[in-house]
Structures are given as structure tokens and as C-alpha cells.
Amino acid sequence: MKKLMLFFIIFIYQTSVAQIHQDTLALIEKIFERYQATSPGCQLAISQNNRIVFSKAWGIADLEHRVSLTTESIIEAGSVSKQFTAAAILLLQQTGKLSLNDDVRKYIPELPDYETVITLQHLIHHTSGIKDWGSIMAFSDWPRGTKIYSNNDVLNILVHQQSLNNKPGDEYLYSNSNYVLLSIIVERITGKSLEEFTRSFIFEPAGMKHTQWRSNLNRIVPDRAIAYRKSNSTYFTDMPFENVYGNGGLLTTAEDLLRWNNYFLSGKLGSPSLLPNQLSVIALNNGRKNAYAAGLRIDSLRGWKAIMHDGATAAYRSTLEYYPDLKLSIAWLSNTSEFDGGxxxxTELRDLLLKDKSPINGNAKIDTILVAPKILTTYAGWYKDRLTNTGIGLIVKNDKLQTTNGKILVPIAENEFILGSSRIKFQSDQKRPFYIKDENGVIYENVEEADNSPAILKDCIGEYYSDEVEAKLSISIENDKLVIHRNSNTKFTLNATYKDGFDIENSSIRVLFERDKKHKIKSLKFTSPRVRNITFKKLQ
Structure with missing residues (x-):
């Protein structure tokens, strides 16, 4: 083990072997000492040239029974699981059982016909436009975690969706529904569950002796680590009590994940090797890059090419990373969400193992200009993203154009500005005095400012029902603001942005009220990061 570690350190650092070896081990221990011997913890395994050179576990697997976490403890891998579902689909394509160009409705005809073809390719690369099932149910009386859902339940949810998030192929928009559907397709084609298929054709050939799926939450899993969240100073059990899998649900160890990396990255999956298909990325309809491959992200970290995916389910956390130029793999699994937020x-581990060779662009000079305040004033007002209903308010303050929350727009042309990391341009046409278009082609339309008068807000009061989530809600006014009430006795305050547009307080959810020809409220639509336009119709 020590010889392997020495080789590992020499390869990366090319410096004093004895000193670096000792220091690096000490630094890894220092980094992960935050996982104390009496708290939930993590597994970390590192491989170099396909050989495991470091593997250790810290913390507790089961707080109630005071069972220590070991390198053989079973931990759920969240969305790291997706690459195994994608691999199963690629194996079936290789044997002629399906094609990635097939319409998903060929295998799942229950899905609505959206008058556009959604292919298996779209599902794999998250460009299908199919809404994320968990985000849909967040608007119901039974959000994820409050009811035992199965893959069939997810299909039933998707059957009720009246629209897509986007036209297939237009955008990358992450959705767990894509991989649940792929799991169902494996079962319908092979007559075997995804669990059975992957055990025979992936897990056993790859030597992943500790790996299985959480297809039945009531099944006893020896050595499973319980997941915990922390509130103030107290830990609480936070497990994924559901039978949905394929999008997540892989039960494994960090060492097994490294065995998988060794297996598929060595070209051993499929005959001939499916590795090129696994790493293949497909451009969007407009030609823009989409870095999501077959359940894998093709990325760059600290200037190094990376093949990776992370995961989070309930309080489980995970990542699996491979740096091909270094032949370096990192697998990390944790049974606590205590340290969310980086x-x-x-981050410290990557700083230790990866010399930063990112391009130095922090001091890149931006040529700015002065724009007359009277021109800036013409840009002031409210704008709405026509895809997500997100509102942006612009004002002129101290002769500068800025958002209502204080972000300065830096002018680089009379109608072009830098806002944060985005470049936006003000344009106009015969229909609109001004609209904003960013470098990704997203358009923000000019809209009227919010009117919070009692008469306007009163028009929104009432009960609403959604066929898409099979749930009802009611809206009232409290302290001069609209408030949504759910049957679960939860309520959400709405903050006005633009006319008929609101944000739910302390969330990323947008609400847009729609009016009929008589200007009366007829419905409202919710949009969150993974679902758009979940419609609730106002009941008369």
C-alpha cells in the first residue's frame, strides 16, 4: 500500500518522495477530520493507473447502534447511479434491442403525444423537455419523501403532464424522469428489472461485489449506512424512503465505484467497447455544446479534463471523478448532508491532488464605455424570461443601470452590458420597445410593473386545482400579500415582481397568474428550476 501511495504522489507532484508522501497522507487526514468518530461520516477511495492507492472511512454508519463506518459500509450514490442506467441502454443498443434514435413512445406509449418526437438520445442527455417528477410533486400535497413512490408511480405522474419544459433538443435541463423512463424501458425490452440486468451484465463483470439497487426500500441490506441531516446540534434520520430507482438508488461503496471506473474506462464494457458512446456528447439544436454524456459530465476542473458525476438523495452525498491526463480517480460517499455548501x-482534496493549471483570466480587461443617463433610463423597467417567468427589474441609480437588488450592469456598448458572468443586449422590434437577449439566446420580454393594489390582489383570491399534480390549493391575502395555502397546512408567501408575476418567498419558484379575455384570473402557473408551467386552474 505504501509503495503504491509513493508512486501515486511521485506521478502527480514529481518532487521529494518521502516528504510529500508523509505530508499528503497527513493533509488528507486533516481535511476529513471534520467527520468525527461520533458523527456520520464518509468513505474516500483514490486510484492511480487503475490501482486503488488510498481507501479509508471516517465516522459512524448507524448512530442508534453506534456502528462505525468502514470501507465496506453500503452508502447510496444518488445521481452517480445514472451512468449505470445509461450503460444498460447502450448495451441493449449494441445487441440490436433498441436504438437511441427510437421514439420513447415506441416503448412507453402511455406518455402523452406532444406532437414532437422525444428520442432515447434526448433522455440520456437530459434534452427531452420531460419534467422532473420530484419537482412536479413538490407542488402536490404529497411531495417526495412523504409517500412511497415507485417507478410506476413516476410514469403515472408523467402521463398527466400536459406540456414539456422545452422542445426536445433545444436545451439541457436536468430531469430525473429521463432516467426513470430508461429504467422502465430496460425492463420492458428484456423482461428483467434494471436491477437484474445490471447485476448480470455490469456489476458482476466489473467486480462490484458490494453493489445493488434500492428497488425495494423494505429489503434488508447488510452493512447499510443510515443517512442523517443535522439541524442545529442534533442529527435526524433522513433516508430515501421510495422505490424509485434508475435515476438514483445505487447502493455501493467507494471502492466498488473505483472498480467500475477501471472497468469501463479500460474499454471492457461491451464488445466492441462502448466507451466512445459513453463519453459522446450531442450538441443542442442550435449547435451549442451540451457537456452531458451518457450519465456522465464531461467537464474541466482546475484546468484538467474531468469525467464525473455527483449525487444527492435525502441526506446521502456522493461524487465519482476521473482525470484522464493523470489516470486519477476519486470516489467519495457520505451518509450526511451536514457539510453541504462545499x-x-x-475542494480541499482537489487542491491537494490537482495542480491548478486553469487559464489566468481574473484580471482580463473589459473595455467599458459611458452611456448617457437618458439612454439608460429607456432601459429601466421590468423584464420577464419567457421560458421560466423569472423577473428582472432594472433601475437607474447614480447614473448607472442596475437591478432592483443592486447588481450593476457594466456597459461595453450603448445597448450591451455585462451582468455578473453574462453578456446581455437590449434590442427592439415593431412589437416590443425593448427586450433583453443574453449570450445563450434567452429572451427577457419587457413587461408592466407590479400593481399591488388591494383590488388587483383580491382578484387572485380563491381555490385552484391542477390535473397535472392532482392537487388543490387556495390563495388569500395576509398582511397585504398573497399567501398560498396547502391541504398539508403549509403556506407560502408571494412577493410581487412584475404585473401578475410573483416569487415564492425564500425559494426559486416563480408564479405567474394568467387572465382571460375579460382580464379575470383564470389560472396560475408554477415554474421551478426543473419544471416549467405547472398549471392550476381557478375554480369557480
């Missing part, structure tokens, strides 16, 4: 130690 505090789990992975």
Missing part, C-alpha cells in the same frame, strides 16, 4: 472536503 464544506465536505472535496
Amino acid at each position: 464544506r465536505e472536503g472535496l
